[in-house]
Amino acid sequence: MIYSSELIKGTLKTIILKLLKENKRMYGYEITQTVKELTKGKIQLTEGALYPSLHALESEGILVTETEYIGKRMRKYYSLSVPGKALTNEKINEFSDFMETMRFLLDIKPAI
Amino acid sequence: MYCISDRQIDFILDDIRRNGIELEDLQLNLLDHVCCIIEQEFEGNGDFEQFYFSIRRRFYKTRLNEIEEETQSLLTFKHYYFMKKAMIISGVFSAFVLTLGIILKFLHLIGASACIVVGIGSFSLLFLPLMVTLRIREKQSVREKVLTLLGSLSAICVSLAILFKLQYWPGANMLGLVSIGILILLFLPVYFITGIRQPDAKVNTVVSSVLMITACGLFLSLARTPHSSLHLKRNQTAHYLRNEQLLKNERLTSNRLNPDAALIDSLCEGLKSVIIKQETGSQHPDWNVAVLSDDRSDVLNPNTPASEAVAELKQRISTYNRNVDAGHALPSAIPLFENNDDRTLPTLNDLVQIQLFLSQNQELK
Numbered sequence: 001m002i003y004s005s006e007l008i009k010g011t012l013k014t015i016i017l018k019l020l021k022e023n024k025r026m027y028g029y030e031i032t033q034t035v036k037e038l039t040k041g042k043i044q045l046t047e048g049a050l051y052p053s054l055h056a057l058e059s060e061g062i063l064v065t066e067t068e069y070i071g072k073r074m075r076k077y078y079s080l081s082v083p084g085k086a087l088t089n090e091k092i093n094e095f096s097d098f099m100e101t102m103r104f105l106l107d108i109k110p111a112i
Numbered sequence: 113m114y115c116i117s118d119r120q121i122d123f124i125l126d127d128i129r130r131n132g133i134e135l136e137d138l139q140l141n142l143l144d145h146v147c148c149i150i151e152q153e154f155e156g157n158g159d160f161e162q163f164y165f166s167i168r169r170r171f172y173k174t175r176l177n178e179i180e181e182e183t184q185s186l187l188t189f190k191h192y193y194f195m196k197k198a199m200i201i202s203g204v205f206s207a208f209v210l211t212l213g214i215i216l217k218f219l220h221l222i223g224a225s226a227c228i229v230v231g232i233g234s235f236s237l238l239f240l241p242l243m244v245t246l247r248i249r250e251k252q253s254v255r256e257k258v259l260t261l262l263g264s265l266s267a268i269c270v271s272l273a274i275l276f277k278l279q280y281w282p283g284a285n286m287l288g289l290v291s292i293g294i295l296i297l298l299f300l301p302v303y304f305i306t307g308i309r310q311p312d313a314k315v316n317t318v319v320s321s322v323l324m325i326t327a328c329g330l331f332l333s334l335a336r337t338p339h340s341s342l343h344l345k346r347n348q349t350a351h352y353l354r355n356e357q358l359l360k361n362e363r364l365t366s367n368r369l370n371p372d373a374a375l376i377d378s379l380c381e382g383l384k385s386v387i388i389k390q391e392t393g394s395q396h397p398d399w400n401v402a403v404l405s406d407d408r409s410d411v412l413n414p415n416t417p418a419s420e421a422v423a424e425l426k427q428r429i430s431t432y433n434r435n436v437d438a439g440h441a442l443p444s445a446i447p448l449f450e451n452n453d454d455r456t457l458p459t460l461n462d463l464v465q466i467q468l469f470l471s472q473n474q475e476l477k
Contacts, residue, residue: 028144028145029149030143032152046144047170047171052179052183052185052186053186054461055135056183059187070144070147071116071121072121073143074144076137095447106140
């Protein structure tokens with residue numbers, strides 16, 4: 001089952017930040033493939049959602065970039081800035097709290 | 113893994129650009145992404161272009177430049193947080209500075225005027241515009257955006273009108289009337305008509321409208337009409353002209369002024385000419401028509417001949433008063449010297465008074 005884009009929309013930035021926290025640097029395609037593999041295809045990030053979010057995070061100073069030439073084309077690697085690392089923990093904690101609240105609201109029993 | 117050629121890379125990049133992706137960073141990101149997919153999934157024996165177009169189709173719902181539009185939208189949204197912070201900081205700052213200015217005013221301490229100007233100025237020109245920009249962004253319908261804009265514009269005009277009034281700057285009454293006009297003639301009708309149509313908002317709309325009309329009425333009852341302003345200016349001008357006549361009559365019977373007194377008198381005459389010319393456009397206006405106001409005359413604008421003359425006058429009066437007894441001292445604690453208050457009519461009357469003192473002192477010698 002692939003989750004709908006509405007569910008993913010609000011969590012995309014948190015997903016990106018968490019991945020970059022675990023990995024030193026990643027490029028766009030790598031992010032989409034890693035998410036797909038880790039979630040066994042349940043979450044498939046679209047390019048139309050991923051790249052705007054990456055650009056927005058970069059312009060906010062949360063991500064920093066470095067570029068490398070791969071043959072004739074240029075590859076942009078993203079990594080967390082110093083403020084980005086602090087924000088990542090905040091976002092993860094916030095989302096965790098949100099999940100608890102939603103679980104309570106929707107009366108979902110936690111998986112054992 | 114397929115090895116993509118330089119020519120194919122150029123083809124993909126041209127196509128991305130042709131489809132409306134203008135941000136260079138985004139072009140390069142998409143190019144790399146597409147190339148990665150092709151390298152992983154293309155087997156090399158099919159039609160490259162057809163395969164590329166099928167890949168490209170995955171990137172959007174209706175057209176490729178949706179990605180650029182979404183990127184631009186998020187980049188603009190980034191400014192939202194900055195503007196929100198700036199709005200809060202400017203609001204707190206203006207409230208604090210205005211409060212400080214009012215306290216200093218009541219305690220007759222220095223800095224009151226500056227604090228009040230900065231407080232009201234930052235409220236009207238920083239806080240309110242930022243607030244209206246953010247509010248408009250949050251509103252959905254065009255009607256709500258227009259209402260927000262009109263209401264805020266009126267609020268900006270009212271606070272600026274109050275500032276102009278406090279500082280005796282010209283145009284205060286006009287600004288106040290414009291703000292009331294926007295509120296009563298534009299904002300209120302739109303607000304009332306759209307609010308009254310919604311059953312759940314009907315009572316609130318009526319109550320708010322009554323409050324707004326009453327507030328405007330209270331505000332207007334304090335304001336002078338243009339007619340009464342003109343009447344007041346005519347009376348005040350006549351008062352000044354009577355003082356000038358008194359001076360003229362005094363000069364007919366008094367002795368010639370000594371050199372020091374003559375210099376002070378000449379400085380007073382010079383300043384009066386400058387002020388009258390600024391006010392009426394002529395050094396010798398037709399007093400049947402011309403009127404003087406209570407607005408600032410700008411003779412205290414730094415580095416102008418008039419401000420230098422004011423400084424010299426103050427210094428010469430101080431020297432003169434050291435050589436006479438208290439009963440014959442010239443007025444020196446006038447608002448022009450003490451409070452940087454160069455309003456036209458009070459300044460002219462004070463200058464005439466100085467000249468009258470000079471004439472009477474000469475007569476008594």
